[in-house]
Amino acid sequence: MLTIEGLKKSYAGNDILKGISIDVNKGDVISIIGPSGSGKTTLLRTMTTLEEADGGHLTFAGVDKDFEKLTGKEVNTIRRNVGFVFQNYNLFNNKTALQNITEGLIVARKVKKSEAEKIALKALERVGLTDRKNHYPSQLSGGQQQRVGIARAIALNPEVIFFDEPTSALDPELVGEVLKVMQDLASSGTTMVVVTHQMSFARDVSNRVIFMADGHIVEQGAPKAIFEKPSEQRTKKFLTDILANV
């Protein structure tokens, strides 16, 4: 459904992504893990056109083109078909929880207000925040804000939702509620690509794990294979280090 080949990106002479290829199929829940600075977030941001890639090819939503040649219209098409959940939530602070969700529907998708509110309420129900619909982001906890962020993404009914370290900015006791929502989404068949440090999520919820280091995909496969019998030394070391700290 979404294929990227040879994706490259560098900043100020530093190669952050050195030719990444990924296939995302419908219903996939892919976890991307790896040490800090390995390019995970940059990968997500370039795949979704939030940042311009320096090279690579994209096939998605009827677009079949090199990243550098994407027109503004094609960028819009891509953005319309993906959802994005940010590490820092990035809710619209001047809008209520409900308005955060209706905004994109009404302004970008031209959905009628009453219809948009119906969709938004349904999305809020899925993340368990119906009773917070008229709260502003400043009146919500981090976990609740992130759940609104997820509701905002699912309301647009995208082909695939990207999660950029969705629990990294949260207090530890709030991580669970967000992971629970993501787990529910995964089991309902939502296609998800998740950059995460939550190894439990990668192991138990996703159907594929990608291990990245230094701008490369070192290894990918079923979670069982990666976690129990990693074939690469780097993967082994990373998992030993991170699991030792849990």
Add this chain to the structure above:
Amino acid sequence: MENIKLIINFLGQLLPAINITLIVSVSSIILGSLLGLLLAAARLSESVVLRVLASVYVSVVRATPAIIMIFVVYYGMPMLFNDWFHTNIDGWNRMYFVIIALTVLFSAPVSEIMRSAYESIAKGQMEAGLMVGMTPFQTLYRIILPQAFVVALPNFANSVINLLKEGALTFTIGVVDMVAKAQMIVANNSGGYAWQTYCALALIYWVISLAIDKGVSQVEKSYQAKRKTIAV
């Protein structure tokens, strides 16, 4: 008691000239804000040339005392127009020169205020807007600016009060505003009652800036109140 009566009397004589002060201030605020907005956009733009030009402009204007700016505009502009456009603007109402000078002066701090307010609203919300399919302009207009406006308000009010005070130099090129009027009153009294006259003038400036402060905090309160009532 006598002095208070005098001050009240002078107030009555000064107030009719307030409309010149107000016209000059309000026009400069409006034009200066628009120019400031353009400058802020230039400073935030991707073009290096625009960014450099705008920041040089701001740094020069910020360092120029109001009275010098007024003189430079008043004496310089007619020559400029003569040389470049072969137009004689000597006959212009002098108020225009003051408005132009104050507009230039006001645009510098305003551009700084707007830029920092814009930057205080996290870049993340712009990205979030793009990812729900809104255009950069829609996100700017519906998400960023309403928040930046509230952030900018107190500093903007300060700049407005500063402008109001700088505007008191209008008389230096012969526009009859309240200050000029005060000087006339003193002159008519052969230099007598000077401090009472200027006290009355200070009183008027104080009341105007009080009104600006009140107005701004009223707007701020209404924004906060809106948030509270909806949430409960």
